Amino acid sequence: MITRKEFLKKSAWLAAGSALPLLGANKLFAASSLAGITILYTNDTHARLDPFPDNAVEFAGLGGIARRASMVNKIRSQEKNVLLLDAGDVFQGTPWFDVYGGSVDLELMTKMNYDAMAIGNHEFDRGTEGFAEAAQKAGFPILASNYQVKDTPMNPFVQRLLVKEFNGFRVGIFGLGIQLDGVVPRDLYGDVRYRDPVAWARGMSNSLRRYHHCDYVICLSHLGYRYSDERIDDLKLAGQVGGIDLIIGGHTHTFLDNPVSVTNPDGKQTLITQMGHGGVRLGRIDLNLSERNSPFGVNSRFYTIGKEI
Amino acid sequence: MINRYSLAVAFCLLIAGCTGLSSSKSPQNESKETAEGIYPEPDMMIASALEEYRLSLKSVTGEKIAMVTDTLQFGKPESPLGNLVADALRFRAGSELGQFVNIGIIGEISFRIFLTPGELTRGEVMEFMPYDNNLVVLSLTGNKIAELANQIAAQGGGPISGMRFSIADGQARGILVNSQVLDVNKTYTVATSNWVANGGDRYPALWQYTDRIDLDVNIRQLYLDYFKSRREIDPVTDGRIRR
Numbered sequence: 001m002i003t004r005k006e007f008l009k010k011s012a013w014l015a016a017g018s019a020l021p022l023l024g025a026n027k028l029f030a031a032s033s034l035a036g037i038t039i040l041y042t043n044d045t046h047a048r049l050d051p052f053p054d055n056a057v058e059f060a061g062l063g064g065i066a067r068r069a070s071m072v073n074k075i076r077s078q079e080k081n082v083l084l085l086d087a088g089d090v091f092q093g094t095p096w097f098d099v100y101g102g103s104v105d106l107e108l109m110t111k112m113n114y115d116a117m118a119i120g121n122h123e124f125d126r127g128t129e130g131f132a133e134a135a136q137k138a139g140f141p142i143l144a145s146n147y148q149v150k151d152t153p154m155n156p157f158v159q160r161l162l163v164k165e166f167n168g169f170r171v172g173i174f175g176l177g178i179q180l181d182g183v184v185p186r187d188l189y190g191d192v193r194y195r196d197p198v199a200w201a202r203g204m205s206n207s208l209r210r211y212h213h214c215d216y217v218i219c220l221s222h223l224g225y226r227y228s229d230e231r232i233d234d235l236k237l238a239g240q241v242g243g244i245d246l247i248i249g250g251h252t253h254t255f256l257d258n259p260v261s262v263t264n265p266d267g268k269q270t271l272i273t274q275m276g277h278g279g280v281r282l283g284r285i286d287l288n289l290s291e292r293n294s295p296f297g298v299n300s301r302f303y304t305i306g307k308e309i
Numbered sequence: 310m311i312n313r314y315s316l317a318v319a320f321c322l323l324i325a326g327c328t329g330l331s332s333s334k335s336p337q338n339e340s341k342e343t344a345e346g347i348y349p350e351p352d353m354m355i356a357s358a359l360e361e362y363r364l365s366l367k368s369v370t371g372e373k374i375a376m377v378t379d380t381l382q383f384g385k386p387e388s389p390l391g392n393l394v395a396d397a398l399r400f401r402a403g404s405e406l407g408q409f410v411n412i413g414i415i416g417e418i419s420f421r422i423f424l425t426p427g428e429l430t431r432g433e434v435m436e437f438m439p440y441d442n443n444l445v446v447l448s449l450t451g452n453k454i455a456e457l458a459n460q461i462a463a464q465g466g467g468p469i470s471g472m473r474f475s476i477a478d479g480q481a482r483g484i485l486v487n488s489q490v491l492d493v494n495k496t497y498t499v500a501t502s503n504w505v506a507n508g509g510d511r512y513p514a515l516w517q518y519t520d521r522i523d524l525d526v527n528i529r530q531l532y533l534d535y536f537k538s539r540r541e542i543d544p545v546t547d548g549r550i551r552r
Binding site: 066094104 | 359365424425435439
């Protein structure tokens with residue numbers, strides 16, 4: 001956890017951005033009509049619909065879904081191709097969740113045109129039925145490839161992957177959920193089964209590349225950024241699974257000012273990013289597709305949402 | 310919130326010698342640091358959609374729990390809010406078990422807001438302790454209590470109840486438990502949260518307990534009950550940890 005002072009300092013460059021000319025497009029596409037794709041993302045918003053209160057120990061005055069929405073709208077007015085994604089744990093953290101069980105969050109995220117979210121461990125806080133009740137308000141796919149949800153109330157609301165096409169450029173997105181044993185009480189996750197995220201990530205990335213012909217693959221991961229023990233995390237995942245361009249992470253509430261680059265088994269770079277928690281930041285990654293030649297450029301930046309008090 | 314601060318400031322101006330706000334890191338003092346000014350205004354559609362739900366939210370969160378007479382913050386070596394949260398654990402554990410509990414402890418990282426003067430609402434207590442933790446009572450040997458005191462001292466202090474000591478060179482000196490000199494051979498009972506006992510806080514001594522009782526008391530509810538029973542919440546320090 002960073003302190004407020006450090007946080008302010010780190011936020012000061014927020015308009016600067018950093019160039020990461022790392023990634024390679026694996027085929028040519030209709031670049032002339034496609035300047036780029038803008039990926040906006042959040043994680044672990046934890047029912048923080050209002051900004052952090054004035055007497056918050058951390059992040060007083062920051063965040064708030066209405067301010068995030070206006071930032072997103074501003075970017076949408078400037079960029080043609082925008083993806084808006086969340087890496088899970090929308091549920092739990094403020095009285096909004098106690099009263100509404102996440103349904104208001106998912107309804108407002110739908111109004112903001114979120115394209116997809118992953119399932120965080122707190123999405124189980126009201127059991128599989130509580131999830132299903134709130135998920136009825138989600139007008140976007142909820143992604144978890146390594147949770148087997150058949151024969152549970154969650155089944156109609158969860159899918160493994162999603163493909164978005166922008167003028168011939170295909171972006172594949174899949175979700176990964178964290179181990180349930182020891183993280184989520186058993187009576188809450190019920191008959192949902194956790195499967196090996198590495199195996200399922202390989203399957204998803206393979207499927208998205210080969211059968212869905214995706215040019216860019218994003219993993220929405222709620223595994224966590226880094227653990228010192230053998231638990232799977234985003235860093236280990238990136239080193240073990242090829243074909244993923246970007247991991248948008250969550251769970252560990254990690255503030256990464258810049259994406260971290262890991263060489264994957266294909267010898268290519270997988271970027272890992274995460275935006276802390278509470279909707280304090282909105283992350284942004286721009287794929288610059290205006291050049292006909294690969295590799296195409298990637299720019300990363302973030303916005304601090306709200307007013308520091 | 311803002312009104313509450315202006316009230317507090319006015320209150321301090323009226324009463325000479327009031328140091329509650331001037332010595333603390335008041336949110337108003339920090340506002341001058343904000344210079345970037347690029348923060349977006351709220352989106353009206355989302356904001357108004359949110360307002361439609363706020364009424365039901367307020368019916369739950371708006372309930373008055375207690376009155377706070379002055380700002381209560383966490384701090385070191387001891388602090389009004391630290392003393393309060395640790396006392397509440399110890400007292401509740403005692404009444405649950407029907408026996409005296411020696412010590413209460415919980416790190417301030419378990420709490421997400423501090424208390425400001427005025428009405429304390431249910432919503433604020435929910436923010437204050439947002440986690441679904443439960444109360445546990447651990448049994449520790451006197452040796453481990455001495456280690457615990459040193460771990461608190463190494464951090465410059467922290468929320469503690471039932472214990473008194475001074476800090477010199479990062480070590481706890483003259484440790485008293487319930488007004489008696491610490492006996493390293495005796496066994497003491499310690500009230501805390503399951504999260505702290507499970508290794509979530511920064512007190513490794515607590516993890517080496519000889520016995521553990523998990524009580525069916527939600528910590529958030531514990532603080533709701535405690536604040537309600539107090540009606541008025543005053544900042545109190547009593548020199549339990551001294552430098």
